[in-house]
Amino acid sequence: MKDVIIIGGGVIGCAIARELTRYDLDVALMESEIEVGFGTSKSNSGIIHGGHHTEPGTLKGELVWAGNQRWVELAEELGFGFRRNGDLTVAFDDAEVETLEQIAHQGRDRGIPGIEMWDVDRVRREEPNLSRDIVAALHGPTAGVVNPYEACFALIECAVANGLDLHVNAPVTFISKCPDHFEIIAGGDRFRSRMVVNAAGVHAEVIARLVGLTEPVIRGRKGEEYLLDKRLAGIVSRTIFPCPTPTSKGILVIPTFDETIMVGPTAEAVEDLEDVRTSATGSETVFALARRLVPGISERDCIAEFAGVRAVTPNNDFLIGPTDVPGFVNVAGIQSPGLTAAPSIAELVVQILAEEGLNLSLRSDFRGSMPRPVHAALLSIEELAELATKDPQYAHVVCRCELVTEAEIRDAFVRGARTLDGLKFRTRAGMGRCQGGFCTSRSMNLLAEMSGQPMTEVTKRGSGSWIVREPEHVDGQVVEMT
Amino acid sequence: MTPIEHEGTITHYLCIECPLGCRLEVEEDFDGNIVEVRGHSCKKGESFAKREHTDPRRMVTTTVMVRGGRWPRLPVRTTAAVPKDRVMEVVLLLRSVSVESPITMGDVIVADIAGTGVDVVSSRDMPSGSEGGRELSVAAVER
């Protein structure tokens, strides 16, 4: 009998899992994909919002600033990358400047420090590659960037180290409410739990209906993003926002944690909650608007594209709270600034569970810190040389574009990677400008060796995503060489 | 004036002898004799057309399985061109072949493949062992 089963291993589910494992509880997490974060979270733009853009009077607004502040500690504790590079919201005319001033107010009211209007000279000095048509900008120093999938892995590894029972490839297909617990079938196995947390992202409505709830109602809003060649690294140092409109934050120019520039996301309502197709119009829109902010950006620099579907509730706000089914908690509609708010969402959910009757007693042996995974690409030559004397596999290059070594690939496997995407998101192998042209066969060979399977069983991201197959079988004829 | 009528078949070929890529036409009569070759700009094109029409041949390059070598596949080639309509037959035969390393470039893998009179030889040295990078030289097979 579990105390809590969390349904959904996106960044929210992973954050909740880690938070719950602080306590003396038996916690399990069910993730439908082969790895955590493989739903919408991996397509997240990775922005930790400064907190000034979010409207007051919403649950989003209540949680965003606290969440932002927690990211600094989290990154420290769990050893993933986080850079507080700040953001700039730009204005092209006086009407937009007024909007920026309203946002500045909003931010200061929330207690966010350092928010400042910059005039055109300051903007040009600090971000010389921005459009010359920009007349002013609002600087938000508290904003930052993370790799969202790195955060998911770090959170879940910490939770697992503290006793979380993680099940992947375990979609929940049945939930039944009994007097004092829930019966759940996930991935064909049966579980029982006192409480259930519905953090199933775009599938939260489907999950809630399994217990007869009519909330949340989830609609999909797709966002396409485009990654640019590393040669553009440094073209901007802060995340650049256009002046927001009532409906959208707009197309951004994002210097990701790894310094690849990303442009996007779009916002398009989609019927199919798993529609992650990119489109020609999406690409045209993104590049046109990105170029408006940073004229030096061109489609020719694009190296990859992807899309994710946001889970959206009818009032566009988070829906977090107990439900008509005692012990069943909804954590739904966590679209932007969901990533930012994740740590405070996790704390809120624990509070709600306590109010639902969960007995919380802190563990004395909670391991909050995790050792930082090694990234050869971030080390100096001397540090790498040192590592290689102890483990020569640190000197064996697998992915040359991102300088990922065999030792890191092996370590990623130990930490749970079983697919090419799993390796990619943990190590960056395959994310560089050649997009896996060089490293794919090497990574596949290593995965095959480590999992004791033939290369033909290695998948891109589980399920039916095989990469190569055996040749047609022909009866062998051994040739004797004279 | 009525157009001259040809009483045979015309076959088209794309010449590969030089980048011009002339579009060749070979006309034959009812009995299958070549009546005329048209469209070429040089003698090489004319003889290419005739060859392609009467006895088209192709070199075959493919791989066979190899055990114990640096790679699981050994590239092989025919030593001469084989009739075009026997290429797939040659390839299918080779798909069933498996050899043991070490192999030297030029080693005959299958002699007189499918009775064509043409041998299939190894296209490279294939040393034994699965790794390179141990020595300051390529581990070539002893000659």
Place this chain on the structure above:
Amino acid sequence: MRPLSTILDRYDVVIVGAGPAGMAAALAALGTGVERVLMVDREAEAGGILNQCIHNGFGLHYFGEELTGPEYAQRFLTDLLDHNIDIATDCYVVDISLDRVVTLMSPEIGVRQVAAGAVVLAMGARERTRGAIRIPGSRPSGVMTAGLAQKFVNQLGVMPGTRVAILGSGDIGLIMARRMKLEGMDVPGVFEIMPHANGLNRNIVQCLDDFDTPLHLSTTVVEIHGKDRVEGVTVAPVDGQLRPDMSRTRTIQCDTLLVSIGLIPENELSQRLGLRIDPATSGPVVSSTMETSRDGVFAAGNVVHIHDVVDFVSQEALLSGENAGRFVTGRRPPADNIRLSAGINVASIVPHTISSDREHTVYLRVREPLEKSWLRLGSVYEKRLRYVVPAEMVSLKVRPRFLENFHGDTLTIDILPRDEPVRDER
């Protein structure tokens, strides 16, 4: 053979890449009498991309024979092994400093630094990927470059799929179209966005026609379908501006899409070294001795500009190796005094400068195909050309006597249609 751990701290010439360019450069460097030459390659063996190019058609110019890729590579390797050269395989060059200290890494030696008298960059090219042209649709497995498929099939003995559509009619795509059929896969078609095929005619005939594989010109892939694995692609015809006509799409069932849409020089190290890059080639600017904008750093092969014929790679690389050797021995030729400029219908020229005292082979690419044309080198030389196409590099021998009466510092090369009256300014 000595263990890799006996690698020296200093070499006269270090060559990055042991493919066709690297090997020829190595041979030529050795020929200048330098004592210590090191050739490094990240693969398990020398040979570069030739090891996976198992088809024939290599060496017609250089050896006067038609060889397969591995055979061509073996010729150079055998020659090299008769010399005193160190070849480090499974070894990766992480960095080259401005004073030519080369940082290497391999499991055998860890991370090591080697000082080089001169360096030759011969890292070759990488393929453009789906992301470069942003093909809309989902991201299933089964989308890969033709070169990766070639490695899977020819070296690893696994197949990329069962029904393989190919985007791009360059030679790599055509070669793979044949290879797929030989290995029993279906190829529903090769799709080419331009109105003409990109590869050699012999490949159209021997890779497509021989197998009844259709070539669809002026057509491109507008969407990829499939959740986990490719299930199909939608194709559409394009107009004169290469825009797809979305009212005339059709969907091709397939489980694999090979993308063969061009090569880019591997310019990571070139960028780290701060070399001047020619945007027309995406490779470093080089002098007639194949020296880059940094002293003692030379380059040759696909890393400078994308070649079609490996024989020319070897020629170019011999020059780079010879001059790298001469850089070290102090017997350098006089500096270049003429800049070459790309004029009408010329997309790129390599090398970027020449000197008037020696003969040079200059390689260029045209922008538009022309059946009959004049190649004009400033007003000092002209030559009739037939059938120039962007897909085939044009070579031009520039002889000192052309430049006897030329005293300027820039020569523009134009490729003009031959029906135009030729202005005789000699």
